[in-house]
Amino acid sequence: MFRPAPSPVYTLRGAGGPLNTLHFSCHGGDTPLLFSGSGKGAIHVWNLNTRRAEKIVEGHSGSSVIWVSTLQETDTLISQGRDMQVCLWDLSEGRSEAMDSVWTGSVGFCQCSVLETSPGTRLLAFAGQQTEEIKIIELPSKTPVCTLVPDAKLGMVMCIKLWQPDSGQGPLLVAGYEDGSLLLWDVTQRSMLSQAKAHPEPIMCLTFDITCLRGVSGSSEDKLSSWMLDRQNNLQLQDDVTLVNPGVSQLCVRGDGKLLASAGWDHRVRLFGWKKLRPLAVLQYHTDMVLSVAFSDHQDPRQRLLAAGSKDHRISLWSIYNEGADTG
Structure with missing residues (x-):
């Protein structure tokens, strides 16, 4: 049974375009912030x-902004646009010019993934100029680390996630491809570790919980595919979750590992318990496709928010199951 769906606690208007990407920064300083990237090329910093x-x-x-993030413990904003540029911005000085940029050569919609490997040093992964390649560079030096290209023809790289496993080995990367395949890569060895066919359609989005080595991916179909890594780094497909309507733009797991949110082409946000992928609620507010979802990183759980960005140019913010809820 679904619980009664709440209403947004408030909405943000004025982005002037579809909201492709959202990112919270609420754990440092006095001012909780939400960053949004629009289809008109603007990045808004919402107080x-x-x-x-x-x-x-x-x-x-003016090209569509498809990804925004902030680098930990700095005032650096990082953004990616359809102009094939990844830009870095220093927000502390109030400047409006990018302090550095990286040319990706990719015309697709694959969002970058960034990983802090040591204080001040980060890896940036992005889809490359060639259809199936993933490039990884070091920041701020922009030194190339590796290029990952599968042996088989899998089509475009659609989505990627880079992380550092607890086992002490080098960084790993999971990627979703146009043919519906998931591939797990060892970045240090530049080698593919395992592969699974998660969807019959292109993988539009994925999210991965590094604490339990479990992920979920979505496509244009009416299913979410659940999968995990075993101790030998094999991708193991688990049960699918059937959706009422097809099409998922983005997926996000809350930081406490209790909730999964999906951004639906049917204008709705759906919430699931992350442990068992049990449907919990359907959030209805938007009048067009929901393109992005993000959970806030407030230190106080009672203040946590869910943000959803839509093609209708609006951002809705929701207070969801923040205290002691059974979200299994």
Whole structure:
């Protein structure tokens, strides 16, 4: 049984375009922030106390912004646009020019993934110029680390996630491809560790919980595919989750590992218990496709929010099951 669906606690308007990507920064400083990237090339920095945009950055020549993030313990914003550029911004000085950029050569929609490997050093993974290649570089030096290309023809790289396993081995990367395949890569060895056919259609999005080595992916179909890594780093497909309507733009697991949110082409956000993928609620507010979802990183669990960005140019913010809820 679904619980009664709540209403948004508030909405943000004025982005001026479809909201492709959202990212919270609420754990440091006095001002909780939400970053959004729009289809018109603008990055908005929303102050969640005033519920207004305190800064607007135009950095991708009007091209759609498909990914934004912040680098830990710095005031550096990182953004990716359809102009084939990844830009780095120093927010501390209030400047509006990018302090550095990386040319990706990719015309697709694959969002970058960033991993901090040591203080001040990070790996950035992105889809490359060739159809199936993933490039990984070191920041801030921009030194190439490796290029990952599968042996088989799998089509475009659609989505990637880079992480550092607890086992002490080098970074791993999971990627979803156009033919519906998932591949697990060992970055240090530049080798493929395992492969699984998760979907019959292109994988549109994936999320991966590094604490339990479990992931879920979505496509244009009416199913979510659940999978995990065993101790030998084999991708193991688990049960599918059937959706009421087809099409998933993005997936996100809350930081406490209790909730999964999906952004639906049917204008809805769906919530599942992450442990058993049990449906919990359907959030209805938007009048067009939901393109992005993100959970806030507030230190106080009672303040945690879920944000959803839509093709209708609006961002909805929701307070969801923050205290002691049974979300299995």
